[in-house]
Amino acid sequence: MQMKTRSSLVFLFFTLVPGLFAQQLTLNQILDSYYKAGNFDKLQKVNSIIMTGNIVQQDLMPVKIVRVRPDKYMMQFDVADLTAYQVYDGQTAWMTTPWTGKAAPQVMPPERATDMKNRADIDGILFNWKEKGHSLELAGKDTVDGRIAYKIKVIRKDGGIEYNIIDTATFMLQKRISFRKAGGKEVTIENFYRDYRKVDGIPFAFIVETNNAGRINEIQLETVELNRTVDLKSFTMPEKK
Amino acid sequence: MQTKIFFVATLFILLSSRIFSQEILQWRGTERTGIYHETNLLKSWPEAGPALIWECDSIGNGYGSPIITASTIYVNGEIDTISYLYALTRSGKFLWKAPIGKEWTLNYPGTRNTPTCVNDMIYVTAGLGTVACLDAKSGKKVWSVDMATDFHAPMTRFGFSESLVINGDDVYCCPGGADTNIVALDRFTGKIRWICKGLGQMTSYCSPALIRLAERDILVTFTKSAMLGIDTRDGSLLWSHTQDSEGDVHINTPLYENGFIYYITGDGNGSVKLKLSADGREITEVWRNGACDNTMGGFIKLNDYIFTASYGRRYWYTLDANTAQIVDSAKFDKGVTIYADSMLYCYNEKGQLGLFKPTGPKMVPAGSFKVTRGTKAHYAHPVICQGVMYVRHGQSLMAYDVKRR
Structure with a gap:
């Protein structure tokens, strides 16, 4: 019994103590540690990232995500075994929805285009945030999966608000909370970042769980490749036939 | 001398019955049990998996499995909305392809069914409703019917997917029409032998089972919200077993063993055991477990245990066939289960093929590898024939050497 109590205390000490010290750090100190943990020095030298894996819901949907500096993004995924695309070419965000019977690509509405532009940012919203026109403030602490974390409020250049939540011990991004209008209502989207693994010394979350107003899916990555040559023409929206 | 004549005569009878026996090559093995x-x-498998003998990467889109005869492999594939029957040599070389009919392309585009082969005749379906008989040597069409136009079949959500059952001179298909629900055709001419109105519900993608009793043979299949038992002599509906849910996808072939019928759906009652009366006229529910589901990966029953993968949760589980309780599970995503030579072969939706030794209720891992070739979803059921494991992944058919040396 005594042994069990002692173990519990040791566990609590190591769990909570980083959180106690966390209060003493400023926003800039937290961000500096976040950049260091994420090996952002090396990330700056990465021009392209290609990720492959699966979106796991009831069905399994193979997915490939391609990012190329400075602002290109493509997600290719299968729904009902029909391949669909969501793409940002640096100016235009477009998508295909073959499961609706429409083969032709469509331009995304402005709100989704903003999201696509943010997804294209290899470094993420917290890096060079001033230059990108965002505002940041430390919004206290939160817990993610039972661990204490810093909560950073981001007021994006487009006026949207989101929260990025960073682990107090590892300084890795653990959770993102964002908001989107759907059907005239604002819905909350939570992303959880798990299973960090290093690729060429840079950590990537190999599992990203998304809770979109109660609908949960998980992206499970299998491969992450850096600095592969990517044909930039593939980001251009095809002309309607 | 007399002994010698007796021996030769016995040998002749034995060999003749073997040679001329009507072996049906079909979906999930000769008995449709997996x-x-x-x-x-x-x-056990080495880390990289068993050796790949060959790959044929141009069999069209589809999810159906191959069947393997002494000289030829048959498999269906879709190209440009047309369903074809492909014939390959046993070494994977293309022989010919024959058009069957229009294929389903609205979702999960590609062929769904596995051909059925009896002697020199092959029986196939296409996603928009063609049922056809082809000559196994040439691929020439012997006859065909269109379930949509000939039997007023309502269109489905996922295309016609049935792997056809042959019984003597009959081939059965399930158009799901209000008055033409299940139809028996003369397998040599395509002429109607009987029509069963069933419950008038649309088809539910099931590849049926055939139960042979002393008194009658029973075709067991599903339509939208019920499992049906049909007397194959005249097409009369013997009994039905209602599904509690609104779902219409009941793909898995039911299993009959020692007086009991087992079925597992992902869109209905879950796992169910029924007692079938000796004359086949009545069923009595023994148990059901709604939490134990599987949509299209099939299941394997070995003695007291049923092995299958969950649909709602991503794991394999073992169901006690006597108590309906889950007695063990294995984390291997979800997918298809077949069995050969005391081992389970599990092919999951992530493309991993796992070998497991069933030990009581436990699935003991014995190796796994990832199928990296091919296209689209990993849904096709593997086939094992003469030491070779055939795996279809979209446009590719692969042959792996699984023989012990």
């Missing part, structure tokens, strides 16, 4: 009667197969 069990392949193979011997001398590998009991």
